[in-house]
Amino acid sequence: MTTATPRNPFIRLDAADNVVVARMEVPAGTEVPSEGLVTLHPVPAGHKIAARFIAQGEPVLKYNTIIGFASEDLPPGTWMHSHNIAFGELQKDYRHGLDYRPTELLPPEKRATFQGIKRADSRVATRNYIGVFIVGHGAATVARKVADAFDEEVLAGFGNVDGVVPYVHEQGAGMELSGEPMDLLRRTLSGYIRHPNTAGALVIAQGNEHNALDEFLAATGLQPGPMLRTLVVGEAGGTRKAIQAGIEMVARMLPEANAVKREPVSAEHIMVGLQCGGSDGFSGLSANPALGAAMEILIRHGGTAILSETSEIFGVEHTLTARAVTPEVGKKLVERIDWWLQYNAGRDTQINGRVSPGNNAGGLANVLEKSLGGAKKGGNAPLMEVYRYAEPVTQHGLVFMDTPGYDPVSATGQIAGGANLICFTTGRGSCFGSVPAPTVKLASNTPMYVRMTADMDINCGVVIDGEATIAEMGQRIFEQILRHASGEPTRSEALGVGRNEFVPWPIGVTD
Template identity: 70%
Template structure:
């Protein structure tokens, strides 16, 4: 919650200018709320909103003193406010490019936090040490998976510095557009994973006749075979069985080389987190998202990097980011992304056109404007330093934005391809997401869900709603957890073995 918010126990007021408050728990009809001097006219579910004064038809509904829609009818004080009486509509926004930009007050290098990371030859630092098995197209998927399956925990026991041998399987690579963004995007994504600092060595598999030709892929992306990067073509090697055998031999030769990397003390400036939110609810924007934003502000002061994404889920509040962009040109890049998505989704029943998922809606989010308001808070208050295309290498430190869909596996895949060596994931309804090679930390927005899904949740941010911690205190907890996981502490998704099937490149373009 913001510095202006108040939690009376009965309701949460996020800003003095708001005309709605949020129910932390279910509130029965005819309940008098003394702090707001209103009596509820309906039963209000937990995480949902209550009108605190008469809101005339067409008048903006304000949460965090930000427009989340317009009253569909005259709504008296005490009304339950949700998608049945909050209308979604676009409205003029002042982008105020760079008007609120403030440079980060970076801590001196000697005062920055540290973690135990794997330092690569080019200076990049990993939080994990994986050998990856990649495919340029789905035709090589089974071979890649069987090579990976050979390397059980028992067979890797002597390689104590290696986290695993993991296949990265996808459904693309053939029957797709060769020119323009679709093929470029796929190749950026695969090469980005190969180059991710958490990948110590890689084997790339091809059938041999894919449109995503393995040799053309290597040439375009500037990849060269070495003792830690090999390629195999099934049609040239002699078929499935022989390629599996050759692949196992290739990985066995890489393992001693990858095992030479050892953790050493490095600055937190080498941490790059990809930020995701999925299964959001009415509490996500009050606890987990702003608490992660507070952690991001800390990380950025220590020289680290945080990638905000899910372009369709910042629609309606993009002006809060453009106003603190480092330059107007960076702010305009974000606006251009929004306009592309509006055109791309024109006339379709998609989130950016107003309708959130059934789970989001049941959790208290009336529309995408309200969802975006909460989602953008993951970025904290840091200045926006750059805007990147999907899977483009992230080179700028600080808070940056990557243009991705709102679908979490696809979005996180782009961030990891861009260089994220750790992922943070906020959720209100619950999530079972995990990711390789970047470990995923999941943050619960409310205590009941955390208790119900504790095996999947790393941190309970619901204590903010419960009044036990402030946003800033929670941010410090998250930052310290980021340092521990970056240093090798196992996240809940890693303990469950989740992440092998979440490699999901954006399937943009025509498939034929």
């Protein structure tokens, strides 16, 4: 009878690291033969211990990357976290474009396909919605009531329409009449209205917004027609009459919106917005690098991956600038990082060191460690372009969009830019969803996946469990992306999550 070899309770990520990560909750006094030490303290799952003596002020290395500095002398086996890992300034070599290596694209005839919806302008949709939009918050109730009139019973006769969704926000008034804040709001709304997944749109105004309806249409070049209708509450005769008029307008769009079919199209039409939220110490070991591996596959098939959350790549942005297609693209990213540093100067925010309480409890000591894991969602693909928030994404491959770290705001910008699918990694169990582009949820650890199976689509915890490699998980994720792009509902879609997660970046709200 043979005895199974006990699994190492800690994971070594790189030979040069001076920390190792707990695979599970580990009691004090646990022997770690692979490192020749004994744990000095209880260690929560996903947290770190010193793998050797680390002197005060010495860099702490994870994935052979600095995540902070020892705030005191740390004997081997010491539990290491924000209480003894200090946040500090890093010297970065941006190496703009010096490490660029072009992706070897598969020839068109060898690229994967999915069942997509071809639009008249040759773009491809993964879903088919009618949207009810507002230019300012004053029309929110009307928009909600118009959309709510089209429940499952009403839409039963329109099987190719995924739903009628209200896109309600709190902007459009109490802000500058022109300038970046207004441009940003209009760019976001326009991006959703023009999105391939939006078959038709109704745009509603109260009638006295700063974001005036006529000016919004003129600024964005949107032209009303049979599938883009407008409604002004005051001109319609008030709330009740506006609701009825809006319902009638949407009803007239339904037959044309329904007249679509899915057909095989190239995976080059898939554009994925990359998100992480409720991250833990395993996110950067399993879900994020596995998603990165999937994105490398997608990019080889001609597709696009949008990395974002600018404040959450701070500290590792040089790993992206080094593989930028040109020095100019790398410098665009640094310019956005500099904007965030200036904007957050003197504030108690993440970019200045501290992560959220949930991230911290999950094993992330500071923003450097979080950024190290978060950037892995893009894999090792070259950086092809940098976009501002909600700008239309036209470049294929790995691109970056400047967004806040707050998931609903960030994903809203990505979808406005054209993302027709969102992939969202989580270690703590974030329940985000989105429309019109669906969200695929990837769990970083098996215990959370088991607890929240109804919310999670993919369990990347099997990497931590030793049951799959990063490459194997990347292939699984890519294949599931193709299925969801073909119409297979995600867990968040089945739960109806996403109708309230439209959150344009509220920069510039002044009164």
